[in-house]
Amino acid sequence: MEGTSLKTPRRAKTEDAQEVYYPKTPYNIRARVKKKLIDFNSSVEELVDDSDKDSDYTISESESSSDQSTFDSTEESEEDNSDSEIKANNSVSSKSTEAAKHDDFKKMEKINLTKKRKIRMYIVNTDDYFSAQSSKKSVTSNNTLDKLKTAKLDQGQLQKLLLKANACKHHAKCFSELEQYNKTNFIKWLSLLHEGFNLLLYGLGSKKNILTIFQEQYLTEQPVVVVNGFFPSLTLKNVLDSILVDVLESSQNPGNHQEACDIITELMHQNEGMHLYVIFNNIDGNNLRSGKCQNVLARLGSINNLHIIATIDHINAPIIWDQSRTSKFNFVWWDVTTFEYYLIETCFEDSMLVQRSGTLALSSLNNVFMSLTKNAKSIYLIIVKYQLENKKSQHYEGLLFKDLYWACREAFLVSSDLALRAQLTEFVDHKMVKFKRSISGGEHLIIPLQNSLLQQFVDEQPV
């Protein structure tokens, strides 16, 4: 660098002397761009190189860490420590003793904990994309899971087994230490929220527990709304309704999201002394991902006394915020890695390895069915049986209303078209049956349930 910077004026001069018309400014610009490019290149190299932690920002960390640790009486050993910390994270035993020494200074301990974490830069290598895409067809074997003797597990079984297996027994202490560490940040979180920032928690592992603890410990005096973003049938309206109707007890409840936002803003402004905390478990949940939703949420986040604490888990989650949304959200990012199972979060997803038991649907069907009259039960069974008989056909359209009517008449279940319709209305109301019109104009009846479930249902009926 030095050489070029010293050379620059001289060369510029000679050129000026030789070619008078040669404009001076472009050369300057060129030289500067070149310098910048070299700078940039070297910095990129530094970033790419993981083992060598000499990039602009990491230097400081090592410096300050060594500075801070050397402050104590046990200077030399600690210096060694921080050195080895930089090289590799393997001097664990000595570090734990060090932590014990620092027991008195909670602040120090906190600093040490953060210092221990050396998160390497995650640089996406663009070439990998092409190598991944160019390889023709990735060859995989034709094995299927059917080869296994054990069938797919259902959700309940899975949870029980997981509790029993307890795969990470040996890490239990580490997990609780992580949790303790995360808890040390609680007061800071609260103060950040009150300074007008919102919190965004990221990192591997379910963060629901830690948020629940935070809520129980610190958010007991002011209203709190907890939103489970991973909940499959969550809508934005639900969130707005809970804030508007349940918390603020507003008489107005417009359908338009933006108007609802306006009213919330105004009411929050009126209740100046209050603080409303909205906790989003997974603000990147499937139903909140859309731009419109995030716009509304960002508007909520920009209200002074409405505080958002949100978590993200999806690897690409930050993409959902553009510049203006980010600025409205005013997030402070926080690494809250817990390594906890995503049990609750994943139980709504239909993972391919989990058998969808449908116990919920079946039991609700059973409940409604039990409350029916005898005739109605028989009518329903006719539809069920017909659907099961035709389960093989690819384009099953449903039982024709006319056919059902005649079948019912023959079994002395109904006497008129109208009576049958009255019965069917009840089924439709409980979503046990759906009406469908075919192209030919005939009314078809379909039960919106999987055939296997229906079979199970029939099997359970006393003959």
Added chain:
Amino acid sequence: MSDPTVSVSKGVFVFKNGFKPGSTKSKNKNKQSSTKTYNSILENKLWYKSYSKLWNKIEKKIQALNEETFSSVLSNLVKFIKNSYETPVSEIPTATLLTGINMPDHTALFGSLTNEIEKHVSPHSAILHAEDCNNLKNMIENMIGQFVNVEKFSGDDSSDSDEKINTRIKKSQCTFSLLQGWYEASYPIESPKRTKKPPKKRKILVVVIPDFESFNDKILQDFVLIISSYLNVLPFALVFGVATSTSALHKSLPHHVSSRISVKVFQSQTSVVYLNNILENIFLTADCPFHLGGRIFSLFIDQFLFYDLSVKGFIRNVKYAMLEHYSYGNAMALCTDQKHLKSLLNEFTHDDFENVRHLISFRSLVENEQPDNRIKLLTNDDFLKDVLHQEITTFLEYLRTFHLFLKCLYVLVQDLPNNPLGKQFRELYRTSVNELITSTDEFRQSFRLLGFQSKDELLIKLTWIAHLIGSEGNDSVGIKKVIKTLNAFVKQIENFNLKMEESGDEENDDVVVVTKAKSRQELKEKLLKMTHESKPLNKYEKMRKELLTFLTQTFEKYLNTPKELPFHEIFIFNDISIRQHIEGIQMASLHEALVNPQAYLQCQCCTLPNNSSILKTMPDVCILYKLHLECGKLINLYDLLQSFLVIVEPENNEDCKAIKPELQARFTQAVAELEYLGFVKSSKRKADHVTRLTWSA
């Protein structure tokens, strides 16, 4: 489940915690309760008091500065709108404001624009944001609602807020006929005599659209067409905020629409200028005791220049840094003005002094002291108090001179060719807060270049510097001496003209020497010799040299790095670890946790021999993540399960078809988690296969 926020039928849970909205009574109660929880934690702490005092001051200054700069930028635009209806119009007068892509800052800009308009042009203005205007109906209702209801608002300011809402006209009733009726009622037309004396000046209806690009083209076109048809009865004016370039306007409005508007383009200030303005007037001054260290400062600047160009974001970052800085403890409460120092120190408790003793620079202070003073410093709080008072006063004084001379240096070097020290004041600040600026190569280079400057250039700079130092009102002995010497130099240079001629002879001698050469060879040698031997300096050059040495010495004296002074940590924040809270390294953290869980767990069992190795002891997700990194686009679940089993239970390799249900459960959960994290998704191409969604290994 005991957790009340887990349910299969609900996604939103409300905990009211005894909150009741509405009546004023509960409002007071709430205020009390909030003071109970939050204040008890923070607001009684000394550092928090200092922090909030300083932040409020800064915020006020920013606001004032914003108002000032925006109103000067926007004055032309406001004038344009004001005069737009002086002559009869057939097209809608439209001002297009090129705002730049720093969207977050625009709220402030348009806020002050509407203020200006309301002050100078007309009380009727409406701001339409794209998200409120999903269709034409919404847009028009929104606009008319803003026009009509604002009038109502200002009418009964004193009445209760509930009534205010009730007197509002419902959105569904907001139509153009209503607007027309309302407007004619507010400004009755006396048609024949109107030209002679207008009874009440008809005010313009200004519609501001801050984010032109995010509007749907069709809606905008219809909107423009509709309001242009009302132009004869309702005097509309439009303001478009365009973030990119005027071509956006032409792209979204076809000829038949754009012919209805007469556009005038205005340029707003670029955000870099805005930032420099804010920095030079607010953050990089001696009035603001809180200073950003070099690394943090360059991080924030980089984020501004290469990421969002948003001044609001920059200010936010500074705020975060400040909060982080002060939250170190009560020692940081001392980061304040001179006048509060004494009372603050009197409030200090033993713990607070201990807090001060933990500062790194305190150690070097102790080491430089006499042995008996060392003990006193470490044990005697009162002694430390006096030392603190003295040292911090020195530091504040240092900060004042530091900024003063940095400004002087900036005056000297800002227009040098190639700008070795940088073009902006902030670049100078960054270098000098980080290292000893006078010992850098760039500094030396700058002074070499200054050595080539002509008398006039130098004179201007010198007088400016003298003015700067003089206006600072600093009356310490050192500074007075500097001013005196500077003024002497200024006079000397000013009066130099007369002496110029004396030096003329020397040059003639040189010419003579050259012409005396007999052969070409001799001439060449002579010329070569001449280039090597340094030319004797003329008087001006001598003076210039003297001046520059004086200046260098002065800068060396006043621009030393703050790091060398005791208690610099109290004023200068340089903890780069806050970067992860400002930028967020979500991907890196996720990747690191999955690839090398030891980084987080700090356990002894998961030390990786190399990056790609997989250990049995790692959490299941990590094992599976690393396994899936080895695969191609499609992954066979059965095979994945087998490899998972090999790792988890290497000793059991008899029958791979009968698996322990626990292991299967773990595998199932791990796959579900990978899917949840967005690394795989189920594939329909092949049975029991998943697709990889990421591609870097």
